[in-house]
Amino acid sequence: xxxxxxxxxxxxxxxxxxxxxxxxxxxxxxxxxxxxxxxxxxxxxxxxxxxxxxxxxxxxxxxxxxxxxxxxxx
Amino acid sequence: xxxxxxxxxxxxxxxxxxxxxxxxxxxxxxxxxxxxxxxxxxxxxxxxxxxxxxxxxxxxxxxxxxxxxxxxxxxxxxxxxxxxxxxxxxxxxxxxxxxxxxxxxxxxxxxxxxxxxxxxxxxxxxxxxxxxxxxxxxxxxxxxxxxxxxxxxxxxxxxxxxxxxxxxxxxxxxxx
Numbered sequence: 145x146x147x148x149x150x151x152x153x154x155x156x157x158x159x160x161x162x163x164x165x166x167x168x169x170x171x172x173x174x175x176x177x178x179x180x181x182x183x184x185x186x187x188x189x190x191x192x193x194x195x196x197x198x199x200x201x202x203x204x205x206x207x208x209x210x211x212x213x214x215x216x217x218x
Numbered sequence: 219x220x221x222x223x224x225x226x227x228x229x230x231x232x233x234x235x236x237x238x239x240x241x242x243x244x245x246x247x248x249x250x251x252x253x254x255x256x257x258x259x260x261x262x263x264x265x266x267x268x269x270x271x272x273x274x275x276x277x278x279x280x281x282x283x284x285x286x287x288x289x290x291x292x293x294x295x296x297x298x299x300x301x302x303x304x305x306x307x308x309x310x311x312x313x314x315x316x317x318x319x320x321x322x323x324x325x326x327x328x329x330x331x332x333x334x335x336x337x338x339x340x341x342x343x344x345x346x347x348x349x350x351x352x353x354x355x356x357x358x359x360x361x362x363x364x365x366x367x368x369x370x371x372x373x374x375x376x377x378x379x380x381x382x383x384x385x386x387x388x389x390x391x392x393x394x
Contacts, residue, residue, distance in 0.1 A: 152315055163285075167293075174236070181303055181307065192306070195306070209288050210285070213285045217282065
């Protein structure tokens with residue numbers, strides 16, 4: 145029966161840092177493009193402002209958690 | 219961002235109905251719930267034990283699973299807002315002189331066109347299905363006298379009958 149702890153393999157910690165940095169780079173690029181669109185085409189629109197706040201807060205939390213997990217893996 | 223003529227005023231704004239965006243939202247919610255549910259449902263006592271080990275910071279395997287899961291959440295979250303942008307930036311503006319259609323396809327494909335009221339020949343509304351009927355949305359089509367390429371079409375428009383009425387009325391502002 146499968147259980148998480150039954151997996152027995154080791155991955156170099158560098159792999160996780162590379163994955164984390166790639167994800168971070170992707171997130172930064174997409175976020176810049178998204179904010180460009182929202183600020184240019186949805187300026188002063190309530191829906192866009194709410195989206196900016198919710199998106200940024202949750203993204204920051206996710207990146208923070210990922211950073212924490214990556215740090216523990218190294 | 220739309221360019222209005224001097225003295226021109228926006229009378230009404232038409233977007234696609236929120237129900238259309240429910241698909242990506244449900245996909246995201248399932249994407250958040252299903253992976254941990256699968257892991258936990260295989261063996262609850264074992265999973266609880268694993269969780270305890272993980273909280274204590276002793277088990278790297280659980281951390282790896284957590285890493286993959288949160289990476290997945292990150293992409294889910296970004297993907298949801300890419301879809302939302304595509305959905306939200308498709309909009310029609312009815313001004314006191316014309317109808318402006320804005321279509322956003324992905325990030326780098328945006329189409330803006332306008333149709334003066336005197337060019338409008340007919341407005342068609344098509345409501346398909348039980349949800350469209352109950353939630354009051356449908357396909358809104360504004361036709362010109364000329365070729366079909368000049369026609370405007372907004373699928374799943376919110377309150378299409380009200381939109382039609384405002385477009386036909388032309389220039390009377392509707393209080394919000």
